Each structure stands twice: as structure tokens, then as C-alpha cells.
Amino acid sequence: MKTRKYSPLVMKIIGDTLAVLASWFLAGYLRFYVIPEGRVASFGLFVQLSVVVVAIYIFFLSRNNLYEEELEHSWRKETSTIFKSILQAFLLLVVILYFLFSDKVSRIAIVMHFGFNLIFMVAERTYVSSYIKKAYKKGRYTRSILLVGFGEKLTEYEKALHSRRTQGIIIVGQYDGDGKQIAECKQLSHASLAMAVEATKPELVVIGYPGKEFEREEAMIAQGLDLLNEKVILLPSLPVSYIGTQISDFRWIPLVYLNAADIGFFQRVVKRLFDILASSIGLVLLSPLLIAIALLIKISSPGPVIYKQKRVTKDAKVFTMYKFRSMRSDIPEDNEHWTEENDPRVTKIGRIIRKTSLDEFPQLFNVIGGSMSLIGPRPERPELVEKFNNEIPGYRMRHRAKAGLSGWAQVNGWRGNTSLERRIEFDLYYIRNWSFFFDMKIVLFTLFRGFVNENAY
Numbered sequence: 001m002k003t004r005k006y007s008p009l010v011m012k013i014i015g016d017t018l019a020v021l022a023s024w025f026l027a028g029y030l031r032f033y034v035i036p037e038g039r040v041a042s043f044g045l046f047v048q049l050s051v052v053v054v055a056i057y058i059f060f061l062s063r064n065n066l067y068e069e070e071l072e073h074s075w076r077k078e079t080s081t082i083f084k085s086i087l088q089a090f091l092l093l094v095v096i097l098y099f100l101f102s103d104k105v106s107r108i109a110i111v112m113h114f115g116f117n118l119i120f121m122v123a124e125r126t127y128v129s130s131y132i133k134k135a136y137k138k139g140r141y142t143r144s145i146l147l148v149g150f151g152e153k154l155t156e157y158e159k160a161l162h163s164r165r166t167q168g169i170i171i172v173g174q175y176d177g178d179g180k181q182i183a184e185c186k187q188l189s190h191a192s193l194a195m196a197v198e199a200t201k202p203e204l205v206v207i208g209y210p211g212k213e214f215e216r217e218e219a220m221i222a223q224g225l226d227l228l229n230e231k232v233i234l235l236p237s238l239p240v241s242y243i244g245t246q247i248s249d250f251r252w253i254p255l256v257y258l259n260a261a262d263i264g265f266f267q268r269v270v271k272r273l274f275d276i277l278a279s280s281i282g283l284v285l286l287s288p289l290l291i292a293i294a295l296l297i298k299i300s301s302p303g304p305v306i307y308k309q310k311r312v313t314k315d316a317k318v319f320t321m322y323k324f325r326s327m328r329s330d331i332p333e334d335n336e337h338w339t340e341e342n343d344p345r346v347t348k349i350g351r352i353i354r355k356t357s358l359d360e361f362p363q364l365f366n367v368i369g370g371s372m373s374l375i376g377p378r379p380e381r382p383e384l385v386e387k388f389n390n391e392i393p394g395y396r397m398r399h400r401a402k403a404g405l406s407g408w409a410q411v412n413g414w415r416g417n418t419s420l421e422r423r424i425e426f427d428l429y430y431i432r433n434w435s436f437f438f439d440m441k442i443v444l445f446t447l448f449r450g451f452v453n454e455n456a457y
Contacts, residue, residue: 008132008141009067013058015124020057023116024050031109046109049097056093057117060085071143072166073129080444082121084437090114136168144170146202148193148220150180153235154208158182172200176220193223197230208235239394240425245432262400263434270436275374278443279367286361293324293349293358300349303329306362311379313403316396318382319371321403322362326350363405375439376404377427378415388420395424401431408438411445 028046061067064085066078094110135141145161147154161169174185175196181187190196197205207224209217217234224232248255263271283290294305307325310318327345346354353359366372372379377398380388388395409415409426430438 008069008128011128011131012067012125015128016058016061016121017054019120019124020054020117021050023113023120024053026116027109027113030112031106035108052096053093056096057086057089060089060092064088069143071161071169072163073133074165075126075129078125078129079122080437080441082125083118086114086118086121090117133167142168142170143204144172144200144202145204145206146172146188146197146200147174147182147185148176148196148205148207148224149209149213149217150174150177150182151208151210151213153210153237154206155182157206157208157235158185172202176216193220194226197227202230205230205232206235207232209237211237240429243429243432267434267436271373271439272370274436274439275367278374279364282361283364283368286364289358290361293353293361296349297325297347301328301347310382311403312382312385312399313371313379314399314401316385316399317371319366319379321372321379322365324353324359324362326354326359360405367405371403373402373404375406375408375430375442376401377407377430378410379403392420392424394428397431398424398427401434406442406446408442411442 024046032046061082064081066081066085090110097110132141147158158171160166161171171185173188173196174182175188175190175193177185177187188196188200190199193205205224205227207217207220209220221234224234245256245258248257297305303325305325307323307327308320309323311321313319326347327350328347350359363372367374385395407427408430409423412426414423414426430442
């Protein structure tokens with residue numbers, strides 16, 4: 001292995017260890033020496049436990065792939081994974097300290113450690129990432145990639161390597177391109193993949209062919225399996241919505257479950273409890289705002305305050321969804337089209353609450369009632385669902401999850417009058433990759449960037 005590959009890894013491990021120790025000892029010092037009624041003698045146990053604490057955190061950080069070298073760095077993704085890892089380690093640490101140690105460790109110190117550790121580790125990882133990016137610009141820690149094959153998927157992959165968040169990448173060439181050069185990649189004409197790899201010394205080999213070139217792809221995969229020191233990636237000819245689909249087997253026969261995206265019983269219980277608790281708290285905190293909006297709607301235009309509409313949720317069940325009325329009640333509703341920019345049906349107050357998504361808040365009652373969830377694919381009208389079911393493959397799979405007040409598509413800008421196909425791809429990705437932490441990520445994204453949207457008319 002090259003020394004280069006170890007340097008960022010070593011920096012991350014050392015930095016994480018220092019962050020854990022600093023937060024652990026700072027919490028212990030404040031609890032036992034600064035906060036009144038602290039027992040100084042207990043600080044000795046705190047010091048002895050530091051090795052166990054570091055080991056637990058490093059385990060979960062590694063388990064959640066925070067030491068894997070990724071082509072694309074996302075601060076938000078790394079931060080959310082750090083939070084997940086720290087929470088898992090914290091919970092295990094609490095269990096260990098409670099059941100295995102008769103001399104109880106201060107709960108105040110443990111809680112302070114959790115907060116300090118989150119702050120220190122995010123700051124440390126941000127600094128390390130910034131240092132590595134600067135090193136990329138100086139030609140250090142670069143990663144070399146060999147492209148093998150041709151076609152749309154490989155071309156898309158090459159373009160993605162030049163995105164703003166992807167740095168330190170060197171494409172050493174394109175092998176077996178069949179005369180279809182990708183960008184300005186150097187064409188290689190060696191007798192075998194092994195010889196091309198020997199000549200270019202890549203760390204990553206990426207294989208991709210059009211679907212009709214299955215036999216050619218299969219032969220190249222066989223050569224890729226013989227490579228011992230390089231990682232090999234295959235770009236399959238599959239839709240984006242298949243991301244998260246797992247490959248299983250039945251008596252060594254490969255199987256792909258196309259619509260197996262059910263949430264387990266325990267996960268459903270956790271999701272439902274969170275929906276009820278968060279929605280109830282939200283209604284209490286937002287009640288003054290909700291009352292003010294209701295009064296403005298009532299004063300500004302004739303008609304009911306709450307607008308009720310039939311929508312479709314999990315298992316294609318039809319339910320009544322609540323919204324603040326944002327349109328004039330004296331103009332017939334268009335059931336087959338979405339609202340468009342400068343739609344004459346929208347009232348002045350309605351334009352504001354639609355742009356800021358405040359008209360959606362009454363759906364918190366739908367969430368408490370169980371017909372919706374806080375997070376999930378946005379519900380559509382029955383007539384549109386029937387239309388899309390006949391026009392768009394895979395659309396029905398959206399109804400394997402409860403409709404949501406917010407969703408993965410919405411926080412990524414796919415709402416309103418935008419590409420329906422892209423929206424479905426994001427919805428199916430959410431359904432296939434659901435986790436409680438994924439929901440928490442979407443909640444945070446909704447709070448910071450999900451309310452106001454230029455496509456909300």
C-alpha cells in the first residue's frame with residue numbers, strides 16, 4: 001500500500017482520539033473541580049475509563065464508514081454521520097457504565113461530554129477536511145482512477161468526478177473505449193486490463209458499459225476480479241431509483257428484490273412515536289402563528305380557513321388532507337394540473353403562505369391522526385395518481401410508505417412544477433434507504449432550507 005493512502009486516515013484517527021479525550025477530560029474537570037458538590041476522588045475513575053471511551057467511539061466511527069476514503073466530500077453528510085456515531089457510542093457507554101460499574105460515574109459529566117464531543121469532533125473533522133483539500137491543490141494525497149469501457153453511465157461518472165465537491169482526482173486513462181473517447185481521457189490499448197493497470201498504477205478501476213454490451217462487460221469483470229491491489233467498481237445499467245436495492249440469493253441464484261422496501265415493526269413504532277411527539281410539540285409551539293394565519297385568511301377573503309382535499313397515502317389509501325386555504329373559493333378547482341406561477345386562483349395571503357410552506361402546517365393534525373408521517377413522499381390527488389400510475393414505471397412504489405409533510409425530494413428542491421421523474425427517483429431512494437437517522441436528516445434540512453422554495457407557487 002502507498003504511504004499516501006495512510007496519511008489522511010492517520011490524521012482522522014488522531015484527530016478523533018484527541019477530540020474524544022478533550023471532551024471527556026473537560027467534562028470531568030468541570031464536573032469534579034468547578035461545579036459544586038463534585039467529588040474529586042471520582043475523577044480518577046474518569047481517567048481510567050478514557051481508554052475504553054476512545055475505543056468505543058473509534059469503533060462506531062469506523063463502523064459508520066467515517067474512515068473510508070470517499071471520492072466526494074460532503075460536510076453535511078459527514079456531520080450527520082458523526083452525530084449518528086457519537087449518539088450510538090454515547091448510548092453504549094451509558095449502558096456499560098450503568099451495568100458494569102458499581103461506582104456510578106456522574107451523569108452530568110456524561111451528558112456534558114456528549115455535547116462537547118459533538119462540537120469538538122465536528123470542528124476537528126472540518127479542519128482536517130480543509131487541510132486535505134488544500135493538500136489536493138498542491139498535488140498531495142491525489143487519487144488516480146482508470147476508466148474501463150464506454151457509454152452513458154461511464155461518461156456521467158467522468159463528469160461527476162469534476163464536480164465542486166470532488167477534488168484530488170486524476171484520471172490516468174480509458175481502457176477498452178472502443179473508439180468512443182470520454183472527454184480528453186488518454187486512450188489505452190494494452191492486451192489486458194492487468195497490463196493497463198500495471199502501466200498506469202491506478203488506485204481505483206471503474207468499469208462501465210452500455211446494457212447491450214453485457215458479454216463484453218462480463219469478460220472485463222472477470223479480469224477485474226484478478227486485480228489484487230486496486231479497488232474495482234462496476235457501474236451497472238440501472239435506473240437511479242434502484243439505489244439502495246440489495247442483492248440476495250436463493251440457493252446461489254442471485255436475486256434483486258425490486259420493491260422490497262418494508263420498514264420493520266420496531267422501526268415503524270419508533271417512527272410513529274416520533275411523529276406523534278414532534279407533531280404535538282410543534283402544534284403547541286406554533287399555535288400563535290397558526291391562529292394569526294387563520295385570522296388573516298378569514299379577514300382577507302371569503303371562504304373556509306381550512307381547505308380539505310382527497311390525497312393518497314400508504315397502500316394507495318385515500319384520506320382527507322388539511323391545508324390552510326390559499327386560493328379563492330369562487331373559482332373552480334383544476335384537479336388535473338398543479339398550481340402554476342402567477343396562478344389567478346391564489347390569494348395575496350395565499351401566495352405568501354404557499355411560498356413559505358406555512359399552508360402545510362395543518363397537516364400536523366393528519367400526522368397525529370396517522371394518515372400521514374412527518375417525513376415521506378408528498379401525497380398526490382387520486383386523479384393524478386391514477387394518471388401517473390399508467391404513465392410512469394415504478395410510481396406505485398411511492399405508496400409503500402406513508403405520505404409525508406416533508407420529504408427527501410422536497411428538501412432537494414424537487415417540488416411544485418418540477419421534473420416528476422426526478423421527484424420519484426428521490427422518493428424511491430428514500431423508501432429503499434429509510435432509517436430513523438435519515439428522517440432526522442430530512443427534518444434538519446427542512447428546518448434550514450425546506451420551507452421557502454422558488455418552485456412553490
